[in-house]
Amino acid sequence: MTLPRRAHPRPLDIAHGRIDLSHGGGGRVMAQLISEMFVAALDNEPLRRGNDQAAFDVPGGRMVMTTDGYVISPLFFPGGDIGSLAVHGTINDVAMAGARPLSLSAGFILEEGFPLADLSRIVESMARASKEAGVPVVTGDTKVVEKGKGDGVFITTAGIGMVPPGVDISGDRARPGDAVLVSGTIGDHGMAVMSRREGLAFETDLVSDSAALHTLVADMVAAVPGIRTLRDPTRGGLAATLNEIAAQSGVGMALTEAAIPVSPQVRGACELLGLDPLYVANEGKLICICAPEDAGPLLDAMRSHPLGRNTALIGHCRADDHHFVQMETTMGGTRVVDWLAGEQLPRIC
Amino acid sequence: MKYIDEFRDGALAKGLARAIAAEADPARSYRLMEFCGGHTHAISRYGLEDLLPPNVRMIHGPGCPVCVLPIARIDAAIWLARQDGVTLCTYGDMMRIPASGRISLLKAKAEGCDVRMVQSTMDALALARRHPERQIVFFAIGFETTTPPTAVALKQAQAQGLGNFSVFCNHVLTPPAIAAILDSPEAGSENGVRLDGFIGPAHVSTVIGSRPYEPFADGYRKPVAIAGFEPLDVMQAILMLMRQINDGRHAVENEFIRAVTREGNAKAQALMAEVFRLRDTFEWRGLGLLPRSALAIRDAFAPWDAERRWDVPDQPVADNKACECGAILRGVKRPAECKLFGTACTPDNPMGSCMVSAEGACAAHWTYGRFRTAGKERRP
Ligand code: SF4
Numbered sequence: 001m002t003l004p005r006r007a008h009p010r011p012l013d014i015a016h017g018r019i020d021l022s023h024g025g026g027g028r029v030m031a032q033l034i035s036e037m038f039v040a041a042l043d044n045e046p047l048r049r050g051n052d053q054a055a056f057d058v059p060g061g062r063m064v065m066t067t068d069g070y071v072i073s074p075l076f077f078p079g080g081d082i083g084s085l086a087v088h089g090t091i092n093d094v095a096m097a098g099a100r101p102l103s104l105s106a107g108f109i110l111e112e113g114f115p116l117a118d119l120s121r122i123v124e125s126m127a128r129a130s131k132e133a134g135v136p137v138v139t140g141d142t143k144v145v146e147k148g149k150g151d152g153v154f155i156t157t158a159g160i161g162m163v164p165p166g167v168d169i170s171g172d173r174a175r176p177g178d179a180v181l182v183s184g185t186i187g188d189h190g191m192a193v194m195s196r197r198e199g200l201a202f203e204t205d206l207v208s209d210s211a212a213l214h215t216l217v218a219d220m221v222a223a224v225p226g227i228r229t230l231r232d233p234t235r236g237g238l239a240a241t242l243n244e245i246a247a248q249s250g251v252g253m254a255l256t257e258a259a260i261p262v263s264p265q266v267r268g269a270c271e272l273l274g275l276d277p278l279y280v281a282n283e284g285k286l287i288c289i290c291a292p293e294d295a296g297p298l299l300d301a302m303r304s305h306p307l308g309r310n311t312a313l314i315g316h317c318r319a320d321d322h323h324f325v326q327m328e329t330t331m332g333g334t335r336v337v338d339w340l341a342g343e344q345l346p347r348i349c
Numbered sequence: 350m351k352y353i354d355e356f357r358d359g360a361l362a363k364g365l366a367r368a369i370a371a372e373a374d375p376a377r378s379y380r381l382m383e384f385c386g387g388h389t390h391a392i393s394r395y396g397l398e399d400l401l402p403p404n405v406r407m408i409h410g411p412g413c414p415v416c417v418l419p420i421a422r423i424d425a426a427i428w429l430a431r432q433d434g435v436t437l438c439t440y441g442d443m444m445r446i447p448a449s450g451r452i453s454l455l456k457a458k459a460e461g462c463d464v465r466m467v468q469s470t471m472d473a474l475a476l477a478r479r480h481p482e483r484q485i486v487f488f489a490i491g492f493e494t495t496t497p498p499t500a501v502a503l504k505q506a507q508a509q510g511l512g513n514f515s516v517f518c519n520h521v522l523t524p525p526a527i528a529a530i531l532d533s534p535e536a537g538s539e540n541g542v543r544l545d546g547f548i549g550p551a552h553v554s555t556v557i558g559s560r561p562y563e564p565f566a567d568g569y570r571k572p573v574a575i576a577g578f579e580p581l582d583v584m585q586a587i588l589m590l591m592r593q594i595n596d597g598r599h600a601v602e603n604e605f606i607r608a609v610t611r612e613g614n615a616k617a618q619a620l621m622a623e624v625f626r627l628r629d630t631f632e633w634r635g636l637g638l639l640p641r642s643a644l645a646i647r648d649a650f651a652p653w654d655a656e657r658r659w660d661v662p663d664q665p666v667a668d669n670k671a672c673e674c675g676a677i678l679r680g681v682k683r684p685a686e687c688k689l690f691g692t693a694c695t696p697d698n699p700m701g702s703c704m705v706s707a708e709g710a711c712a713a714h715w716t717y718g719r720f721r722t723a724g725k726e727r728r729p
Pocket residue numbers: 671672673674677684687688689690691694695699700701702703704711
């Protein structure tokens with residue numbers, strides 16, 4: 001990918017250009033897009049060497065690997081875009097094993113006609129997110145599909161990381177009696193995205209919570225290496241994630257609705273649309289399950305980190321053959337917190 | 350949004366629960382129907398049953414617009430979606446209702462029909478403007494709440510001469526459904542749906558006012574309390590109904606005075622009267638054929654009436670025999686009494702309409718309340 005100077009006599013017209021099929025054709029046009037946009041922004045040693053793979057040394061030990069596809073509409077939303085989201089999401093998936101993320105890859109599927117200016121914004125934002133997190137994007141790929149066969153941009157990222165010795169964090173380790181913590185307010189990302197969706201746009205100052213959580217996780221693992229479960233409640237929200245863990249671990253849960261942090265803006269927007277914040281996606285929050293005696297030290301560690309300031313203890317696990325996630329409502333009644341069936345839809349009644 | 354938090358206040362709920370417990374006469378039972386699916390949802394979502402004494406029982410009514418539409422009308426919508434050049438627009442909940450042969454609009458879409466989920470009639474109109482080459486049909490459903498927006502869409506289509514837009518009208522009316530429940534033969538029987546009072550709809554009543562419920566209080570001697578959709582509204586309305594019952598009164602009371610007047614919204618009513626006329630009769634799931642219970646599009650708007658633009662099939666279709674939606678919509682059975690509940694029928698794989706909509710009784714019980722009956726379902 002490093003090409004002799006003046007390989008491309010005319011620089012990429014980022015302001016007015018659009019993706020066409022030649023950007024994925026393997027020729028000079030594609031090489032120019034890669035060097036002037038991707039390598040320029042994401043700049044790091046393995047990427048600069050221009051191979052189809054990145055080679056690097058890793059310390060010995062237990063490694064984690066994850067991959068995730070990003071398809072989102074709209075591509076830009078308050079508090080982020082598909083680029084920053086792809087970096088944060090994959091870092092978070094690595095971090096939820098208690099691991100330290102090392103590097104990422106990124107595959108782009110671009111739709112013919114997509115403005116280069118928008119692509120540049122996305123790549124710049126990706127670069128910023130990766131630099132802030134200290135996790136480089138070391139290899140990548142670009143493909144172009146005909147107009148109508150994509151939705152602007154799809155991004156697939158993969159990530160690897162190293163698990164510190166003695167740490168074994170997994171969704172099947174929750175036990176009756178364990179404490180359930182959430183690292184802050186829920187529903188911010190999903191409602192911020194929804195507020196910009198066509199046909200639903202509403203006025204709000206909501207901002208996505210999209211963030212890389214690996215430094216928060218590092219602090220938590222340092223305080224309590226024996227954390228049982230970590231997971232970021234993305235699609236399907238808190239409800240889906242807790243049900244996944246309950247099923248994996250074979251336990252039930254009892255939550256207290258009043259303890260679950262929800263910002264007044266999210267509550268208001270949900271109320272307006274008849275949605276339940278428990279099912280709304282997050283991109284910068286995590287759920288932590290730990291032994292009851294570890295809850296105190298973890299709350300302290302999490303609340304001392306900027307991304308965990310509003311951490312709350314929202315309930316506990318218990319023995320239940322049905323693996324029900326139950327919740328005492330703000331009214332004092334009890335309900336099941338179920339998986340979502342289909343999609344959450346605004347009320348029509 | 351401080352307003353909403355106020356209405357979620359758990360302390361207030363506890364106070365109301367105490368008042369309800371004090372009002373409950375242990376010598377009698379109180380069987381109260383919440384007509385509206387919005388109330389069913391609030392009761393389940395907040396676990397309000399836990400706050401009521403055992404002799405106060407809530408019975409779910411037929412006020413879920415998605416639930417009461419009979420299979421034949423969904424078949425007809427799917428038929429429309431299959432016509433050449435047609436794009437069918439609908440509210441999201443309709444997509445998953447199983448119709449004949451377990452086809453749904455969602456499955457029809459997967460087969461290649463152009464079915465779009467819209468949030469409002471305005472979205473459907475916009476689609477018609479953007480795609481002059483397509484026939485955009487709006488699958489209109491709902492009670493008096495969603496009727497005025499459909500009327501507005503029809504008027505706009507007429508004003509703009511939008512030739513490629515039409516409405517498949519399925520709007521229904523609340524008062525005839527309440528009358529049907531009270532007139533049903535089961536209403537008199539002890540095992541049937543003996544009702545001591547009604548919680549009246551929230552949003553519907555903002556449109557039609559409280560006056561249309563007066564015949565139920567005067568003629569049928571049933572207390573009515575109109576309530577908002579917040580959980581505390583429901584609790585307050587329950588208390589109001591119990592006081593009426595204990596006093597031997599039967600009046601229409603309004604808990605939702607912040608939004609509902611006796612006369613309702615005159616502008617919305619005028620708009621509906623201008624665009625729609627009463628159908629002689631209309632089939633409801635569970636309630637059967639009810640005279641003068643639904644709306645059709647007036648002649649002045651005939652060019653935008655999908656039922657006149659196409660020869661839409663109108664054959665009655667029998668419900669799935671094992672599905673108890675009909676009895677549940679009449680308040681005669683509870684969801685867990687259906688032998689398919691939680692086994693063959695879940696929200697992921699619904700057999701009946703009551704398991705689809707968030708306002709349906711089966712979906713509400715499955716989603717929020719099934720821990721109460723877990724292990725007690727009737728296995729087939
Ligand atoms: S559980 Fe399913 S099949 Fe049974 S009444 Fe409800 S919707 Fe119909």
